[in-house]
Amino acid sequence: MRYMTLYKPGIENEMPTEKEMAAVGQLIQEMAKAGTLLLTDGLQSSSKGARVKIDSTGKFTVIDGPFTETKELVGGYAIINAKSKAEAIELTKRFLKTMGRGESEIRLMQDAPAFDAASARPSGKASQKPRGKSAARA
């Protein structure tokens, strides 16, 4: 199955130290070697971004960054292959341990390839059953 993890460091505009960068680099390499990491990147400061909203009348509002609610700001993402949510959690723990702070949100991806949706093995783990829609497609 394919999961996206969204990392929220809880702070913003703090450049990672060289040591942190090296540790993350090594972790990324290890995960790539284990065949679990498909894609990852960090996001730059929210001051370089914007928020675009639409209201019920169809009117747009554009708000330039930076944004104040730093706790909710996504600092990076990873797309990983995992056999189960439990494995995604384990892999995320390793990442957070390296980072030493913040939180990650783990989400099962919607439009995963058919084999991904199918990979939740029906071995009595009810909570890991794929959603009906994808299962029907596979």
Added chain:
Amino acid sequence: MTTSDTHRAIDAVWRIESAKLIAGLTRIVRDVGLAEDLAQDALLAALEKWPESGVPDNPGAWLMATAKHRAIDTFRRTERIERKHEELGHELESLQELAVADLDAALDDDIGDDLLRLVFMSCHPVLPREARTALTLRLLGGLTTDEIARAFLVPEATVAQRIVRAKRTLSERKIPFEVPRGPELAARLSSVLEVIYLVFNEGYTATAGDDLVRPALCEDALRLGRIVAELAPEEAEVHGLVALMEIQASRLRARTDPTGKAILLLDQDRGRWDQILIRRGLSALERAEKLRGANGPYALQAAIVACHARARTGAETDWRRIASLYDALAAVTPSPVVELNRAIAVAMAFGPAEGLKILDTLTLEPSLKGYHLLPAARGDLFEKLGRFDEARTEFERAAAMTRNARERELLLERSRAHSGDSPQ
């Protein structure tokens, strides 16, 4: 955390750590069966302790440490028995020294090398093909015997027996725990790649249907392939195989319609192709090419599927390049099926008459007798040339050969389309 949460976490830790654990232990105890037993013991200990104590901060290290203690206990026990028999061998003595003095170092160093040794051992040609596959999935893929059995549609007892026998054979034949060198390496590596691709195809060609387990094999194979590619980064064909699998897998969700009916490559919605996997596949292919290994059979097949992956529409497909890649593939691994595919590519690149010339040479090929894709391809080319009578005959012949009902229907439909045409 509830007990079942903990069990799921343990499952996950096992999935992530078991191969490294077994590889490290095999180096120490020099017996893959014993190594797996020790690792399993550690797993049992975790199942006992973690629901109470919680999952440790570094679960991998916990399992390692526990297995190490079991290993030492086993050595001591064996040593006592050996002493009793006054047969204390040198080998065991040195193993014991290693075990006590350098166990930590032995386990922590070069875990990558150990994993690669384990890959070569599991795929050793001394084992029958099914055994290699089962053992590899079990030791390196972290799959349970039950999962392997369901994926390959055989009884669990059969898989269990294959694994037991395989481990016994490895031990009896004293297969060394090492990475082969020199001239042996190429043959041994191709056995490894064959096992991985076999797993992939088992998942890839599984008919879409009720069974949701088999397609997961594609994911297992991809993961194994990526692992081996990083363990043996200098081997071009490993990257070739990974490229081939990533790109083929990128089309998984596009190749069947909602009812499960197959959609041909050129009719697929390319917007549904998985761009992440395509990107990974193309970069793996680039790695193979940089190692000047673009002439291996996997890299060539990868280069062919890459041509399709790069084309934004079917019409943009570089058929000339595909035809020349098939020329190269036919030179490396000549086979009637490669020749058939080459003919189709040549027909697309240089016109149906050119393709037909190649197909004509195959009609007497004994191994293609009963292979419905040959008359189907001929029918297609006759049709393109306006030779409808011959096309109809070929489609009918193909329909009679195929065992797939849907395919038969499609072929008969194509043959009926020309039933009113007069001969040329």
